[in-house]
Amino acid sequence: MNLKKYVIALLALTLAGCNVEDKGKEVKNKTPKNVILLISDGTGLSQISSAFFFKDTEPNYKRFEHIGLINTSSSRQDVTDSAAGATAFASGVKTYNGAIGVADDTTTVKNIVEIVSKKNINTGLIATSSITHATPASFFAHVEERGMAEAIAEQMAASGVDYFAGGGLKYFNKRKDNRNLLEELKQQDFTVDTISLKDFSAIKNNKKVGYLLADKAMLKIQDGRGDFLSDATNQAIQFLSQDNSNFFMMSEGSQIDWGGHDNDAPYLISELIDFDNTIGKVLDFAEKDGNTLVVVTSDHETGGFTLRSSQKEGDNGKMHSDYTKVGTSFSTGGHSATLIPVFAYGPGSEEFIGVYENNDIFHKILKVTGW
Template sequence: MNLIKTTLILVFFALFSCTEKEKAPKNEAPKNVILLIADGTGLTQVSTAFYFKETAPNYGRFKNIGLINTSSASHNITDSAAGATAFSSGEKTYNGAIGVSVDSTAIENIVEVISTKNINTGLIATSSITHATPAAFYAHALSRSLAEDIALDMVASEVDFFAAGGLKYFNKRKDQRNLLNELEAKSFVIDTLSLGDFKSIENAEKAGFLLAEDGMPKMTENRGDFLENATELGIEFLSKNNANFFMMVEGSQIDWGGHANEGEYLVTELLDFDDAVGKALDFAEKDGNTLVVVTGDHETGGLSLSSKQKVNQHGKEYSDYNDVNLTFSTNGHSTTLIPVFAFGPGSEEFQGVYQNNDIYKKIMKVTGWK
């Protein structure tokens, strides 16, 4: 009798579980996507937020996490140009390429695809706007070094909002053209002095901020809260009138700290990026229709978090396991797998291990944009 009763109970729970599974609501397609790229950031760089940030890291707010292989079409170890092109177009290419295939032909990027669907687009970086990562989202160039040509592509692009450095590539050019005037002729409100607030651009059709001659200042040089404020401003501008939008935000200089093997430089930039991630997540949580994807294009510096070596009172060296030390194995890039963090509708798609160009494909799949 007990055996029959136990069997019936198990059958009931099995049927109940199946029914609940069938009734579980599926996430709707996200109407907005915020892609945040921490340049030069692998898992170790992400880990610094958990040891050095005084408040809880925003990286800890994600449930759906994956890993990407970042190798380019030409090298096992990618550079930022090829890495960003994979993100922006879904195609792997050679190191140094901006929005072009291995045969040097232009590849359609996400901005070009979705602008035809009346979806607003924005780009933010702490580098120049012509630097490798942001450039791959609007430009096509055989080499990332062609900054003045890349700036021309910004004028021709359908980008609606941008904030970064790189002023000299627009108004101090070899060809004597003033691209600021050309941007204004394309309905941009351009500011080269300060980020300002939403009221200053609320009625603008497009808005652009070029706030440094080349890259923005370091966090250690008092850049302040530019990145998180630009992220918040970009969201507010691109989503006005309940519009759909895509925005890419890059923490560019985490990579530069890795190249320089400077721990303080790297960590302060990473923590600044984490604050920008927080702004994106705060909006996504309230909005309910926004997918947030956070990743890196590659790892820089071969960073490890080890214990500091110290000498005790007897002159004997020991490892202090309570004192985290940043050590580097290279001043270049490495080929370690890079974590991907996702939140919001469609975020489950970003679990697992896959290629960097699949980021684009997954975004397009869950949104239905292509």
């Protein structure tokens, strides 16, 4: 065989190999069966960056290839709150700060849980706050003001939620109207636990599952919450995906935001690392499953958190920057208007590249799933 024929044959074999690889990739499902939305409340790029400096192991944020940015402003305010931010994610509309599941004119808007549960898609919600808090509430309730926790709790029993876990027990069983919503949940096929997460084997045959494990919010990581967020998220995946069922779930690392409000860097960082661990569990499932879209983002940034050089006293007694060690600082006790990163993995993840509005998250999820 002369050189020309040899080169042609080699090219043909190479192209054939590429075609096999391409066909293998094409076989992989391009339409996700499942969607897991992970929300780190109050988390901007600096909060995320803290995992790269303060976590003992490799951050799971590094595992994403498709990354975008969202503008989080609400309908009336440049700086959003969690209620308007979560309503944008859950229902695809911009609304005013404080609104839960209602538009700017206070009319009710359908959320993704209501939409997909009618299509026999299982749904779940997890939070380290009360389950009636702004972010989880926006995925099952409709009220004009986020502080209406008892009114929010009333709506869980009739919602399309199949699994939930968080705090907020007092809004179900220690109410001003003396209603016992735990009984109403049981009447709607919920098995409710107020003590601890059970083994999956103990709940897998239940129709619906609810955990209310604190009167208000769950404990801080620093105070002994343990692996609740990753464990509940993992259990929800197991429960919702039984019998090869499709599912949507939202899991929130709620207290990153509270560390920002308190200008408490150790609190913030410990909660962020806990959230990053949860990302790892979710990505492990999604990589093995191959049919799950994972979207990780935040409603807004809190605290104007900055990773700066640490401060060191010099020989002259004056403080100066020490660039060998990372320090932290805050510029506010409230929220900021900075753009927020979006990380996506799995079928349809390319859709989340770019710069867009926070309510586009909802529309992109419905677009790539066909829901």
